[in-house]
Amino acid sequence: MGATQSFGDMVAVRDVAGKYISKLGEKNDKVVVVNADLSGTSRNKGFVEEFPDRSFNVGIAEQDLVSFSAGLAHEGFMPYAFTMAPFISMRACEQCRTDVAYGHLNVRLIGNYAGYSSGVSGATHCALEDCAIMGSMAGMTVLEPGDPYQICKMLEATLTWDGPVYIRSGIEALKPIYPEDYDYRIGKAIIAREGKDGAFICSGIVVQFALEAAERLYAETGADIRVIDMHTIKPIDREAVIAAARTGRVIAAQDHNIIGGLGYYAAAVIAESGIPTKFRILGCPDHFVPIATAPYLFHKNEYDTDGLVKNMEAMLENRGE
Numbered sequence: 001m002g003a004t005q006s007f008g009d010m011v012a013v014r015d016v017a018g019k020y021i022s023k024l025g026e027k028n029d030k031v032v033v034v035n036a037d038l039s040g041t042s043r044n045k046g047f048v049e050e051f052p053d054r055s056f057n058v059g060i061a062e063q064d065l066v067s068f069s070a071g072l073a074h075e076g077f078m079p080y081a082f083t084m085a086p087f088i089s090m091r092a093c094e095q096c097r098t099d100v101a102y103g104h105l106n107v108r109l110i111g112n113y114a115g116y117s118s119g120v121s122g123a124t125h126c127a128l129e130d131c132a133i134m135g136s137m138a139g140m141t142v143l144e145p146g147d148p149y150q151i152c153k154m155l156e157a158t159l160t161w162d163g164p165v166y167i168r169s170g171i172e173a174l175k176p177i178y179p180e181d182y183d184y185r186i187g188k189a190i191i192a193r194e195g196k197d198g199a200f201i202c203s204g205i206v207v208q209f210a211l212e213a214a215e216r217l218y219a220e221t222g223a224d225i226r227v228i229d230m231h232t233i234k235p236i237d238r239e240a241v242i243a244a245a246r247t248g249r250v251i252a253a254q255d256h257n258i259i260g261g262l263g264y265y266a267a268a269v270i271a272e273s274g275i276p277t278k279f280r281i282l283g284c285p286d287h288f289v290p291i292a293t294a295p296y297l298f299h300k301n302e303y304d305t306d307g308l309v310k311n312m313e314a315m316l317e318n319r320g321e
């Protein structure tokens with residue numbers, strides 16, 4: 001099903017998700033929304049107004065947010081719990097693991113401000129470890145949209161997905177990459193651009209950077225670089241990673257700590273496959289950085305368009321010899 005709305009040139013994923021949750025509420029009367037006093041930040045005030053009896057605000061208490069959602073799931077409801085990514089993944093870590101994942105409950109945990117998207121607020125508000133934390137929980141599915149239509153497809157897919165889901169997203173405006181009616185499946189990567197000389201495996205906003213980088217590399221060097229939108233971090237699409245490794249050059253890039261994120265998942269698949277390839281992980285460094293804007297941090301850590309071009313060019317040196 002399509003997103004039933006059209007987007008302009010740029011729109012933030014959280015704006016789309018907050019509105020689209022009302023569509024899910026219309027389709028399934030078991031859908032409920034739980035907020036940690038951030039319905040404005042999470043953009044789901046429309047659902048709260050339309051379905052007041054299915055809306056709950058637990059206050060600034062993320063542990064209660066998750067445990068309360070688990071209780072609703074035990075009673076047969078499908079809760080969508082909204083808050084900021086660093087708070088849901090760290091402050092409520094035990095509740096995510098023991099109350100939700102342990103029971104394999106159909107709770108959907110929605111974390112905004114992932115990665116460096118809240119860089120100006122400092123380390124406390126940057127979720128740089130959330131994929132590592134949430135992905136380590138048994139049975140937890142981890143998703144990251146990189147396109148406004150994709151979050152609609154993603155939310156739609158969670159209506160029938162079995163088990164807990166964590167969706168991380170930044171707050172930056174993104175441009176649509178895919179048509180409204182494209183096919184989306186959790187666990188199945190999207191080849192956003194074909195290519196045989198190398199591959200970018202990425203998620204979230206980095207998919208947009210990678211597409212720009214691939215076009216620039218083709219124009220400047222003639223190299224044909226594949227772009228893989230790995231919107232599902234866990235379970236990762238092993239076939240897509242192995243196919244990428246066969247190009248001989250792979251860069252895995254994500255707005256997340258270089259340890260424990262998409263790059264580590266991809267590296268494990270490549271190592272197990274035994275396929276020789278040049279490989280590099282780009283992302284947030286394994287140390288805390290001073291307060292700065294997200295674009296500055298993307299650039300400094302070389303996973304914006306310029307950085308992806310630079311790192312792939314290094315891999316392309318001496319090709320054909």
